[in-house]
Amino acid sequence: MPKKPPLLAQLAGIGPGLSVNGAREQFGAICYRLNNETRALEVLLITTRESHRWAIPKGWPMEGRTGYQVAEQEAREEAGVSGKVSKKPFGYFTYLKSLSDGERVPCLVQVHLLKFEKALDHYREKGQREILWCSCFEAAVKVGEPELKGLFRLLHDPKSKIRP
Template identity: 35%
Template sequence: MKVKQYGAIPFRITSRGTEVLLVTTRTKGHWSVPKGWPIKDHPPHKTAEIEAMEEAGLHGEAALVPVGRFTNKRLKHGQPIRCKVDLFPFRVIAEFDNWPERLQRQRQWVDATTATTMVRKRGLKRAIRSLIEAQGRDCAGFSHDEIEVS
């Protein structure tokens, strides 16, 4: 059985380039990105925004179109399933010190190239690289212009 999940690749543009925020998984502590099950009455990119807040304490805007995907094995109701995780670029506007899963996860900003070495899933590595390439062209898919932060 294969089901959908939606994830956010949180990023910011600084004078040093594109940085990505990674979070640890709750069970094994691997570096990944916020992701979760579809949320009723929310489109996929909005689900990614909600997951970014719950898992990493981030407020921002997800692109309307995913930049990549990967497959993840999960247990749901005790049964193993394969999840196809669509990944949406997520431009971070604010970062909070207090968020729902702060006691269960670590988070870390790293340059995008380093992020590709820290994550394990090949599809996630490819999606981060695609995000870097999109930054070089234009960040199409967002409803507002790109904002540089320091």
Template identity: 40%
Template sequence: MNTIARATVNLVTNHHRDRACMRQRGMGRNRHNRHLTRDTPSTMQKAIKPKQLPLKLRRWGKMEVRTQFAALCFRVRNDNVEICIITSRRTERWILPKGWPMHKQTPAQAAATEAWEEAGLTGKAYDTCLGVYTYQKYRKKQSFPVITLVYPMKITNVHSDWPEAHERRRRWVSPAKAADKINEPELKRIIASFTPALITR
């Protein structure tokens, strides 16, 4: 066997040996990771985004659907997450701050604007959509479906006076209690399963 042929054989042999070693090490790491995952507390597990529920448009056609952006306003106190809910102006049911798209604002920025105007809250809004829900908007004896995208917002300031302070009530509750007070099934799931770990930094 000449020198070139011998070198080629050695190269192929070393390549297969290295790949075998890598597979063995990888299997070892997988077994180790499974052990760590089993023994790691639930608070350290990677957050899993909740499954989106099907949208309910009822009798309306696709061309009649409108879009809004909502702010899921949260804060952490004594290691407990709190969600801010407010009352709607017409029916006084519990909702999240929400509103229509705004010129030259991202969806998260528009949601943050609504959080200030409707709830008197300011902070950092994240461009991470947590999910989508639908509800019926009533206006001038007519109604139409609205698809609302939910964006998380970490609250840093709670103001005592804001544009709609005399039109709405504001309350801080746990995610479970907030979900219980909300009517929309899709939004209930989004709120109940929310954790700050879902936010993409």
């Protein structure tokens, strides 16, 4: 089986489709908390249902809901977490979404921070995904999207003015 090219090489092949007008829009949440024992910042990763790669909760726009409300709902449905979500976007990243018909489309994800308050016992996609709380550094290593890696690094950087 031939090796899949790196993500940046795949994205380069669809250049014009990554313009704001050509990409599909999604909204996602970087869920974070302070570890009770170490007081270190941790972020939540989930696996995708099809490819089992590490990602953040994210989804398509919903009629009547803002981007931050969609991000909050996706965190609840996909990872079973609730908390206070930031109305202001933390950042953006792009990736290639594989649709059920096999088509791959470019997506631009608006990311909001969600401060973890509680884990839910029951949620829509329970048992369909793995969930992992980890350091920002570990999250940046595990995810494949370069811009999402950068968001985790920015969140981790103690010199950054952007703090949760």
